[in-house]
Amino acid sequence: MNLRSLRERELILSIRKEFSARKRGLVLGIGDDAAVIRGPKASCLLTTDLLIEDVHFITSLHPPHYLGRKSLNVNLSDIAAMGGRPRFALLGLALRKGLDKAWVRGFFGGLKAAAEEAGVVLIGGDISAAKRIVVSITVIGEAGTFIRRSGARPGDLIFVSGHLGDAAAGLRLLRSGGRLGQDRRADQLLRAFLDPAPQIDLGLALSRLKAANAMIDTSDGLSVDLLHLCEESGTGAEIDLDKLPLSPAIRRFEKKPERLALHGGEDYQLLFAVSPGLENRIIGLIKPFRLRQIGRMTRGKS
Amino acid sequence: MNLRSLRERELILSIRKEFSARKRGLVLGIGDDAAVIRGPKASCLLTTDLLIEDVHFITSLHPPHYLGRKSLNVNLSDIAAMGGRPRFALLGLALRKGLDKAWVRGFFGGLKAAAEEAGVVLIGGDISAAKRIVVSITVIGEAGTFIRRSGARPGDLIFVSGHLGDAAAGLRLLRSGGRLGQDRRADQLLRAFLDPAPQIDLGLALSRLKAANAMIDTSDGLSVDLLHLCEESGTGAEIDLDKLPLSPAIRRFEKKPERLALHGGEDYQLLFAVSPGLENRIIGLIKPFRLRQIGRMTRGKS
Missing domain, CATH: 3.90.650.10 (PurM-like C-terminal domain)
Structure with missing residues (x-):
């Protein structure tokens, strides 16, 4: 897990360098728990996470209700890490043949329960087929003042x-x-x-x-x-x-x-x-x- | 392709029913090319798409530069279909072992070129490993007046x-x-x-x-x-x-x-x-x- 993260970090650093940009409305780009753009009243926080079968979860070990909850909650955690309130979610989902209806119902039931607990509304998405289940969730949140990764000082x-x-x-x-x-x-x-x-x-x-x-x-x-x-x-x-x-x-x-x-x-x-x-x-x-x-x-x- | 879409549509209809909600700031939820929430000045459009290797693209047939472009552009097309201007993008990417650096460079080069052509800034994302390449892109756009799927009238x-x-x-x-x-x-x-x-x-x-x-x-x-x-x-x-x-x-x-x-x-x-x-x-x-x-x-x- 750490190794993966360190390799991921290297790639992210090079992407960050390559894609660094200033733009009207952009407050905070690549490199924190969430990106920040100007929202209607407060700052608008955006974060996305991929969960892939046999990489991030094992279907036989993860009850679908919990997987639905976790898929959303790992993204809500990124909003929490900015001190924000999550508000909306988009779902990208690839399902494989052979998944029974009970699995799909369980997954969506968990997703819905986690969304309701956090006051989050699912507003859109994309569904397709694949050989392995893929869950991609994007969460939009808001924050009056958000907390970055970069503000710590020696002695803190x-x-x-x-x-x-x-x-x-x-x-x-x-x-x-x-x-x-x-x-x-x-x-x-x-x-x-x-x-x-x-x-x-x-x-x-x-x-x-x-x-x-x-x-x-x-x-x-x-x-x-x-x-x-x-x-x-x-x-x-x-x-x-x-x-x-x-x-x-x-x-x-x-x-x-x-x-x-x-x-x-x-x-x-x-x-x-x-x-x-x-x-x-x-x-x-x-x-x-x-x-x-x-x-x-x-x-x-x- | 059509069959996939029809099955997708059935599932989306049931999700839409299950997750239908009104919420402060939500203008348009599941079921159009993009979701719409209230933005700072105009409406804020949100759309997400999954591209999975061997489902949506075949790596040996799709030069990585073009794949990078297409991954973004299919999402920009959803914003275009609302009459909006795309502004920001988030990338979820899973890469498999054995992809050479030239592939990764090509992919990001294409993504960057398409983003620059459209005036879009990549503001965040998530990178991991998988057995098959997965590209998940979320695009945030804006529109003064947006165009829904639902406004056509007989005779149009x-x-x-x-x-x-x-x-x-x-x-x-x-x-x-x-x-x-x-x-x-x-x-x-x-x-x-x-x-x-x-x-x-x-x-x-x-x-x-x-x-x-x-x-x-x-x-x-x-x-x-x-x-x-x-x-x-x-x-x-x-x-x-x-x-x-x-x-x-x-x-x-x-x-x-x-x-x-x-x-x-x-x-x-x-x-x-x-x-x-x-x-x-x-x-x-x-x-x-x-x-x-x-x-x-x-x-x-x-």
């Missing part, structure tokens, strides 16, 4: 929400035969992978409180996502490994949970930088969103 | 731009071993398939002149696209087969060019309905955009 406190590594541990359980409904603790890990929750309310609260200098969601794993924050902000970072937020569930099923917390991906939590002295602004968020300070931004390499 | 004159069937004839040539640069007339057909041009200027002119009651692009073939116009407008239609705009090239290579003109797809021309008596408004467009009146809207089935 690094916070993360929720638990890290649970999704990766859930995937490992699934691959070794674990299924929902067999064990309460295992279910926590399986759910973290199958049905991650986008941290929209946390993102909105951090935007409202003007508490985060920079933010990203933990989709590729803490190590990679933190690297993105550092590169965009021109900082370095120190992480206190003892402070990694590990769930009781991951401790029970994994001998080296720190490895998954650092390098496993798909937790879709928020990772953000707060100016020292401003921690009090987020004090009310610590408990409801399980925030944990895990390190500090440092000076970047010169 | 049906116009279409350009030639019909050339793209389908080009695909047939490609499949039987034809390649660019062997024959001037064949090149016209091959180009129509490999490198279709979105009719943005025509769409904008029709919007400015308030000349079209309803419009769609001919992506699925005249018969299917006209059916969409009729269904959305609640009309029927009569086509004069003698008036189908057939190119000299298609007449040379195809024995039954009418069949391809009617049912072949991917021409990406504009098909639109004009009130009788208002033809004079578009008189200046007839020559530059090769407009041809091919029939009339009739009363729908009651």
Whole structure:
């Protein structure tokens, strides 16, 4: 997952260079969790994600209802990472022969449930056939003030929400035969992978409180996502490994949970930088969103 | 192609019913060439298309530069079909191992060229790996007044731009071993398939002149696209087969060019309905955009 992300990053850097442009109405282009254009009142956020069968999900392991939810929610997570509110979605979907109607119903049922929970409306799309299922979702959101990846400063406190590594541990359980409904603790890990929750309310609260200098969601794993924050902000970072937020569930099923917390991906939590002295602004968020300070931004390499 | 589209249509109808919603800022949802939300000054148009290797294109037959162009241009065609101006694009791309750098460079070169020609800026995206190449593009456009599929009335004159069937004839040539640069007339057909041009200027002119009651692009073939116009407008239609705009090239290579003109797809021309008596408004467009009146809207089935 990390390797993929690093190769992806190289290609993105060259595309970004090639396609860099200023244009009327464009606020923020390639390189953050979402692009930003001028909207009717607030900024308009745009993000897109591809999910491909046997690359991003395994159909036999992923109940269609959860896959429908996750397809939308990973995009909502990108909007959350900008401190925005998601509003509309477009769906590109390729289905293969042999998928039964129950699968299609389950997928759309999950998509609809996740959309309703977030107040998002599906406004268009494109459907075709293929050898493997492809789900491409684009989400349009809005934000009064949005939070970039690039605003962190040396000395900033690094916070993360929720638990890290649970999704990766859930995937490992699934691959070794674990299924929902067999064990309460295992279910926590399986759910973290199958049905991650986008941290929209946390993102909105951090935007409202003007508490985060920079933010990203933990989709590729803490190590990679933190690297993105550092590169965009021109900082370095120190992480206190003892402070990694590990769930009781991951401790029970994994001998080296720190490895998954650092390098496993798909937790879709928020990772953000707060100016020292401003921690009090987020004090009310610590408990409801399980925030944990895990390190500090440092000076970047010169 | 038509069968695919009809199945797609059934699924879209059920999705449209399931997901129908009113929401602040939403002007037009599922079912037209693009969705419309409120923009900062004008209406904001949104459209998305999936192109999948071996379904929508064959890598060995489609030079990467043209594929890059076409991936964007099919989306620009949807914006053109609303009478809008395309402004921004998001790219979802899955590449497979074994693609050489020249392919990736060619693809992005074509994408960039098409974007620059249309004044479109690539503002974000998502890149991953897969067994087959997947290109998912979302385009954001704007329109002062946009043109729906649903405004045609019985008696309206049906116009279409350009030639019909050339793209389908080009695909047939490609499949039987034809390649660019062997024959001037064949090149016209091959180009129509490999490198279709979105009719943005025509769409904008029709919007400015308030000349079209309803419009769609001919992506699925005249018969299917006209059916969409009729269904959305609640009309029927009569086509004069003698008036189908057939190119000299298609007449040379195809024995039954009418069949391809009617049912072949991917021409990406504009098909639109004009009130009788208002033809004079578009008189200046007839020559530059090769407009041809091919029939009339009739009363729908009651």
